[in-house]
Amino acid sequence: MLQPEIEFLKEETPIQITIDGPAGAGKSTVAKAVAAKLNFVYIDTGAMYRAVAWLADRHDVTMDDHSGLAKLAAKADIRFENNPSGVQKIICNHIDVTDMIRSPRISRLVAEVASVAGVRQALVKMQQSLAADHHVVMDGRDAGTVILPKAQYKIFLTATVEERARRRMAQIKDQGQSQSLDEVIRDMKIRDYQDEHRSNSPLIPAEDAIILDCTNLSLDETVAEVLKIVQAGKKKT
Numbered sequence: 001m002l003q004p005e006i007e008f009l010k011e012e013t014p015i016q017i018t019i020d021g022p023a024g025a026g027k028s029t030v031a032k033a034v035a036a037k038l039n040f041v042y043i044d045t046g047a048m049y050r051a052v053a054w055l056a057d058r059h060d061v062t063m064d065d066h067s068g069l070a071k072l073a074a075k076a077d078i079r080f081e082n083n084p085s086g087v088q089k090i091i092c093n094h095i096d097v098t099d100m101i102r103s104p105r106i107s108r109l110v111a112e113v114a115s116v117a118g119v120r121q122a123l124v125k126m127q128q129s130l131a132a133d134h135h136v137v138m139d140g141r142d143a144g145t146v147i148l149p150k151a152q153y154k155i156f157l158t159a160t161v162e163e164r165a166r167r168r169m170a171q172i173k174d175q176g177q178s179q180s181l182d183e184v185i186r187d188m189k190i191r192d193y194q195d196e197h198r199s200n201s202p203l204i205p206a207e208d209a210i211i212l213d214c215t216n217l218s219l220d221e222t223v224a225e226v227l228k229i230v231q232a233g234k235k236k237t
């Protein structure tokens, strides 16, 4: 068992750390590592939107059927299961969807699912109740602005589009797929635009978030920076 680096366990009020930011900045890797260091629960809100997209695909609910999508989200039973090796599984309606929600097909559908107001309402409610009784690290796009506006620590993790694209390229290569850097940069710019300009919960830093640019930082350095912010009790004033 990892020894927490900062002793929060005696705190009665749940401690909430939110990490928001654009695609490819490394939020989930950083959030997972910070949660492990602190012995906090990690909540991957993007995975929950992906699970609803997977349900829609499985039940043939089309992207223009907003009330059908909202109903699917409201009825979904989405759970996270942590195993001792640190791998987190996502279980949707009793099915392990951990790998299926990362498929290119679901990646294409999920932005539309995430822009439906009724879906967001249902998932935000679930996300708030998941965070209610634990110390958590939550990553997403609206964790610090909408889901946990009273979080004690809010980080907005960002990097240049070129650097985020280079990191995404490495993942694509690892998965045995190929795409040119120009294509990845173009897709990322489109996704940034969609995330920043949608009417429901657009991607913007919370007013009291600390902006952390990790363009020139390694994963370990980024995690160390986040821990430093938490340890210093640092909040934007």
Ligand code: DC
Residues within 6 Å of the ligand: 023, 045, 046, 047, 049, 050, 110, 111, 114, 139, 140, 141, 142, 143
């Ligand atoms: O972080 P990710 O790629 O797994 O997110 C999947 C999608 O869900 C992406 O289109 C952004 C969206 N999302 C969101 O709108 N709000 C969140 N809190 C998390 C993700």
